[in-house]
Amino acid sequence: MRSDRIILMSTGAASAVQSSIAKDGLPLIYDLPGIRRNPDGSAVAAAQAMVFMQARNKVTGRPMGFSMIGVTSGHAGVRPELRLTSGRMFQSGLHELIASNRCAHQFPDFAVGEKRVMRGTEWVVVGNFNLGDREGMCVAFADADTVLSAFRINTYNQVMVLLESPGTFAQITDALKANPTLRVEARREAEVAEQSMKHFNGMLNFVTWFIGAIMGVAATIGAANSLYAIVDSRRRELATLCALGFTPGPIVTSILAEAILLSLPGALIGVGLAWLFFNGFTASPFGFSFQLAVTAPIAGLGIAWALGMGVVGGLLPAVKAARLPVTTALRAT
Incomplete structure (x- = not known):
């Protein structure tokens, strides 16, 4: 968990599953004060669309759930702890995904080069990765637009953002309160994780x-x-x-x-x-x-x-x- 990383969800949402952020709201979110900027001035932020899948455990054969998250292009910057251990990063516009090493260990067909059929489309696993302190979680990442299209959804669940410093959290929350049309609220990453595991x-x-x-x-x-x-x-x-x-x-x-x-x-x-x-x-x-x-x-x-x-x-x-x-x-x- 990072103290300078926050998650934006729709106001009142108890979890990311219940949150909904429209595509046209992203430019307004990316322009909020207090967000860290890349050298080109773009926000260090990434929108995420979450879908839940099932696969059968290699040992027990029982179906178990995991998350596949469609992410926008800023994902690498907002998650610097993600480290590819084999393969490569997925490409935008293609039915490709990268899966955590935990997925490859627990389920079949998650090693590099394996293929999985989801929603009638064949997806190719092009990389495996570790995710820092969340290494034990099974999670897969893919291109956000491809996920939205394949699963026929048109909104994101949350936006992950890096702050200029942990102290600018109040600055961004004040900006969100001043713009009620966004209907978005900011939460610290540790708070979201604690709530999800409550x-x-x-x-x-x-x-x-x-x-x-x-x-x-x-x-x-x-x-x-x-x-x-x-x-x-x-x-x-x-x-x-x-x-x-x-x-x-x-x-x-x-x-x-x-x-x-x-x-x-x-x-x-x-x-x-x-x-x-x-x-x-x-x-x-x-x-x-x-x-x-x-x-x-x-x-x-x-x-x-x-x-x-x-x-x-x-x-x-x-x-x-x-x-x-x-x-x-x-x-x-």
């Missing part, structure tokens, strides 16, 4: 917390059972401490401390295994991929959860140990 992140968070809660309850019950067994095996020792004048407070504290000490090795082992097997692991659930990262804050949260479960699991056995009648405990075998 529902998916919500689903992942729900699944994470739901499964984590179930596993946490099971681990807590297991810890409680283990500590109940430990307390039962030490009834005479605990009764002796009470007979020597120890109050329930220190006994409860000692049991809880033991629960924490028993939980700590398990927490460290769990974090170590998570880092070993999942740090840097690439998941591809719905046609795009993302990397899992076991960071220090996440590791700390996991350890804290483990210690918390140890405390909760040890609380009832600790209370039982403190309330154990001395005479009954001393008669225990």
